[in-house]
Amino acid sequence: xxxxxQAETKPFSLDEIxxxxxxxxGPDRVQKRYNIITDTTxxxxxxxxxxxxxxxxxxxxxxxxxxxxxxxxxxxxxWVKRARDLSDGxxxxxxxxxxxxxxxxxxDIVFDCFRSPKKEARILDLTKGHSRFMQGFSLTDSxxxxxxxxxxxxxxxxxxxxxxxGRDHEDYFFNHFPSIFEEYMELVEAIRFxxxxxxxxxxxxxDHIIKEEATGNSRxxxxxxxxxxxxxxxxxxxxxxxxxxxYLTGRxxxxxxxxxxxxxxxxxxxxxxxTNIIFNNRVVNLKKVYPYIPDALNFILLHFSSExxxxxxxxxxxxxxxxxxxEHLKNM
Amino acid sequence: xxxxxVQKRNILIAVDESENAARAVSYVRDLLSGxxxxxxxxxxxxxxxxxxxFQSESERTEWMKEKKSSARSIxxxxxxxxxxxxxxxxxxxxxxxxxTCPSIAECILAEQENLAxxxxxxGRRGISKKEEFIFGSTSSKILHTxxxxxVWVIE
Numbered sequence: 001x002x003x004x005x006q007a008e009t010k011p012f013s014l015d016e017i018x019x020x021x022x023x024x025x026g027p028d029r030v031q032k033r034y035n036i037i038t039d040t041t042x043x044x045x046x047x048x049x050x051x052x053x054x055x056x057x058x059x060x061x062x063x064x065x066x067x068x069x070x071x072x073x074x075x076x077x078x079w080v081k082r083a084r085d086l087s088d089g090x091x092x093x094x095x096x097x098x099x100x101x102x103x104x105x106x107x108d109i110v111f112d113c114f115r116s117p118k119k120e121a122r123i124l125d126l127t128k129g130h131s132r133f134m135q136g137f138s139l140t141d142s143x144x145x146x147x148x149x150x151x152x153x154x155x156x157x158x159x160x161x162x163x164x165x166g167r168d169h170e171d172y173f174f175n176h177f178p179s180i181f182e183e184y185m186e187l188v189e190a191i192r193f194x195x196x197x198x199x200x201x202x203x204x205x206x207d208h209i210i211k212e213e214a215t216g217n218s219r220x221x222x223x224x225x226x227x228x229x230x231x232x233x234x235x236x237x238x239x240x241x242x243x244x245x246x247y248l249t250g251r252x253x254x255x256x257x258x259x260x261x262x263x264x265x266x267x268x269x270x271x272x273x274x275t276n277i278i279f280n281n282r283v284v285n286l287k288k289v290y291p292y293i294p295d296a297l298n299f300i301l302l303h304f305s306s307e308x309x310x311x312x313x314x315x316x317x318x319x320x321x322x323x324x325x326x327e328h329l330k331n332m
Numbered sequence: 333x334x335x336x337x338v339q340k341r342n343i344l345i346a347v348d349e350s351e352n353a354a355r356a357v358s359y360v361r362d363l364l365s366g367x368x369x370x371x372x373x374x375x376x377x378x379x380x381x382x383x384x385x386f387q388s389e390s391e392r393t394e395w396m397k398e399k400k401s402s403a404r405s406i407x408x409x410x411x412x413x414x415x416x417x418x419x420x421x422x423x424x425x426x427x428x429x430x431x432t433c434p435s436i437a438e439c440i441l442a443e444q445e446n447l448a449x450x451x452x453x454x455g456r457r458g459i460s461k462k463e464e465f466i467f468g469s470t471s472s473k474i475l476h477t478x479x480x481x482x483v484w485v486i487e
Contacts, residue, residue, distance in 0.1 A: 099387050101385075106466065107462060108462070109460075109462055109463055109466060109467075111466075111467070114384065114385055116384030116385070118383065118384050119382070119384040198434070226382065226384050226385070228381060228385070229434075229467065230436070230467035230468060230470070231435060231436055231437060231467060231468030231469055231470045231472075231473055232435070232466075232467060232468030233434045233435065235465070235466045235467050235468050236466055236467070239465070239466050277461070277462055277465050278462055278465075278466070308465070311464070311465050313468070
């Protein structure tokens with residue numbers, strides 16, 4: 001049973017709020033008035049410079065968070081606010097309650113998805129103290145909305161980080177990839193931990209891994225997404241893990257178009273065996289492009305090929321092969 | 333726990349609202365009607381979405397009521413189909429179960445074991461390779477994991 005903090009909302013006077021804003025942001029940032037909110041049901045009315053009181057703490061709301069999705073870049077997420085915890089000045093992400101159900105499309109496959117505050121709250125509890133997951137807690141506002149207060153993970157996505165590593169792919173692969181690969185394995189172990197507890201991440205994609213600036217540690221973020229699974233509960237998570245591995249190995253997606261535009265001789269040799277089962281323009285048989293990639297690693301990538309006959313059904317299976325590939329990477 | 337001894341002539345047909353299920357029932361009717369001693373279990377497993385799917389308990393209750401009612405209506409149609417073909421009423425059992433199912437195949441096989449059925453019959457959905465890759469295939473999983481029973485996958 002999930003325990004939710006239902007501490008009584010503590011009232012704050014305007015002077016108290018002003019004093020805290022002055023301490024956290026500086027006296028010149030103090031406003032004459034503050035809209036103090038305890039009920040966040042209408043999240044569109046929670047705006048910049050409002051103060052939301054949750055439990056015993058006031059949070060100064062800053063901007064809405066943004067996220068690129070389904071080819072649409074930087075959509076505002078009005079229910080996700082960046083905020084300052086006025087008790088200590090720390091930056092938080094406050095996720096307000098937003099239920100949605102919709103059909104997502106991956107390639108030509110349509111499936112039912114939904115967003116759930118309960119799921120995210122449950123995973124925050126489950127992963128408390130785990131270094132590979134974002135940290136935070138949940139509590140209810142004055143109208144019983146389940147709010148998640150999350151420590152802001154400052155850093156770039158792991159995907160952005162790898163794009164800037166190495167002079168070229170070969171340099172990247174031999175001098176940087178082995179440590180990235182080990183980090184990836186730990187991220188897969190973290191997802192195994194979730195799966196063992198009967199939870200999906202639900203939205204595994206490369207911009208949901210942030211490499212924390214302060215520690216260099218990569219963490220999974222955003223757990224409020226879910227999908228109605230069919231036979232294999234974790235298949236979509238595994239597909240996401242595969243896509244990330246292909247991306248990290250290739251130092252970015254290697255597409256058929258890129259090879260064509262670059263006049264690569266590989267372009268004329270490509271077959272359906274070489275491309276992603278869902279995203280047919282992405283090359284997964286990266287050894288064809290970068291011959292120094294060890295077979296043991298390429299073998300894993302080929303599980304995500306259009307011609308694959310064997311699919312990973314669990315993180316255990318994937319990790320088994322990753323461990324084998326790691327041995328080969330050590331000997332490069 | 334010791335499993336029950338399976339009865340060869342005790343058959344489980346796993347059905348849902350799809351045409352594949354109708355094909356599975358029709359196949360059994362055409363093959364076995366008029367033959368003595370067969371018992372047919374028409375079973376619908378409805379995987380219950382996680383609690384996250386619903387915004388309230390009442391929504392969840394309503395969802396389950398609708399699903400059960402729809403499944404019962406479909407099962408009744410299949411039951412009549414078999415009776416009209418000559419199966420005795422007493423030899424046909426219908427069951428609708430809403431279950432937490434990480435795997436529908438495992439839930440079906442648990443029912444097979446529980447009912448001591450000697451055969452599981454299922455219609456193949458004919459999903460694409462891509463779909464099987466991401467979501468898995470119930471008929472494939474049953475084929476690969478069933479023990480102590482025959483599996484009929486009906487095209």
